[in-house]
Amino acid sequence: MGDVLIIKTKDELDLSILEKGEVHRCHIHIADNSLGVPWRIPAIVIKGVSDGPVFGVTAAVHGDELNGISTIFKLIDEIDPKKLKGTLVLIPISNVPGYLRNQRYFSDNVDLNRIMPGKESGTSSQIYAYNFLHKIVKKFNYLLDLHTASHGRVNSLYIRADLENEETRTLAYLQNPQIIVQKYDTDGTLRAWANENGIPTITVEIGNPNAFQHQLIDETLEGILNTLRHYEMIEGEVKDMITDGVVCDHSYWIYSKKGGIVDVLPKLADKVKKGQVIAYVYDVFGQVKEEIVADRAGVVIGKNVRPNCEAGTRILHLGVSIIEPETEDIPGHEDYSE
Numbered sequence: 001m002g003d004v005l006i007i008k009t010k011d012e013l014d015l016s017i018l019e020k021g022e023v024h025r026c027h028i029h030i031a032d033n034s035l036g037v038p039w040r041i042p043a044i045v046i047k048g049v050s051d052g053p054v055f056g057v058t059a060a061v062h063g064d065e066l067n068g069i070s071t072i073f074k075l076i077d078e079i080d081p082k083k084l085k086g087t088l089v090l091i092p093i094s095n096v097p098g099y100l101r102n103q104r105y106f107s108d109n110v111d112l113n114r115i116m117p118g119k120e121s122g123t124s125s126q127i128y129a130y131n132f133l134h135k136i137v138k139k140f141n142y143l144l145d146l147h148t149a150s151h152g153r154v155n156s157l158y159i160r161a162d163l164e165n166e167e168t169r170t171l172a173y174l175q176n177p178q179i180i181v182q183k184y185d186t187d188g189t190l191r192a193w194a195n196e197n198g199i200p201t202i203t204v205e206i207g208n209p210n211a212f213q214h215q216l217i218d219e220t221l222e223g224i225l226n227t228l229r230h231y232e233m234i235e236g237e238v239k240d241m242i243t244d245g246v247v248c249d250h251s252y253w254i255y256s257k258k259g260g261i262v263d264v265l266p267k268l269a270d271k272v273k274k275g276q277v278i279a280y281v282y283d284v285f286g287q288v289k290e291e292i293v294a295d296r297a298g299v300v301i302g303k304n305v306r307p308n309c310e311a312g313t314r315i316l317h318l319g320v321s322i323i324e325p326e327t328e329d330i331p332g333h334e335d336y337s338e
């Protein structure tokens with residue numbers, strides 16, 4: 001058990017004052033809560049012995065998306081600060097109020113990953129977002145932002161990244177995930193703000209909310225270590241950046257048209273054919289009301305697992321390759337799951 005460094009509300013995380021070759025544990029005061037005391041974001045800073053990049057890993061920007069916390073804890077055990085080049089800044093719980101409530105949103109029920117960069121003077125979530133970026137995230141040279149599916153849904157291990165940008169494409173391929181999806185930066189997300197501010201960033205979606213899934217956590221950890229080897233922060237051979245997974249040009253959600261009880265058939269990462277039945281919606285007497293089919297061939301990135309379904313429920317997140325992006329309409333319903 002080491003000491004915990006307290007970084008006061010007015011201060012930023014100052015990496016230059018931290019001793020080299022050590023692991024530092026910090027509480028960073030972000031903004032005052034209703035007790036008049038600060039929300040404290042925990043940060044683990046592993047400062048190497050020689051100069052190199054500042055590599056950030058953030059988890060639980062959505063407070064119920066927890067696989068990233070275990071990933072970070074395992075990563076700490078893998079790193080010898082006496083052999084590290086550069087600095088690792090690991091934020092296991094980014095959205096502290098959401099984590100305390102076991103919910104996706106901030107304490108004012110706003111999604112932090114829709115309001116970046118926040119505001120210096122604004123609502124409580126805007127102030128928190130602003131200070132999170134300016135006290136912590138702007139120190140990074142690279143960032144992996146770790147998420148999971150949201151409540152009622154499950155995900156594969158997949159990456160959302162702008163693959164047209166060389167640096168973020170490299171970050172994506174280094175992870176060797178099950179699936180990679182082209183996603184342009186969406187305004188308001190941490191990924192978009194960081195990329196706009198010269199910090200190459202991708203989003204890593206690790207399975208399901210409210211759980212530790214150790215197989216996916218270990219695969220994510222291996223991807224992070226591979227990335228650190230690529231940037232020569234740790235020693236070791238970089239695995240080929242040829243993913244075993246599937247690279248998709250686009251993804252979208254297929255919705256139910258009817259309400260009732262839904263059973264979604266394919267497993268995560270399954271490939272489905274055009275016209276294949278992917279879900280049945282039953283009425284309350286057990287009779288099929290709707291057969292939902294895949295409107296094109298693709299791979300199952302995520303899916304609904306909550307059987308009670310209103311009309312217009314998100315059923316299945318399909319990753320696809322678009323053959324003629326200029327002439328073809330974007331199919332399905334837009335994916336806002338980041």
Ligand SMILES: [Zn+2]
Nearest residue numbers: 062147148338
């Ligand atoms: Zn999330």
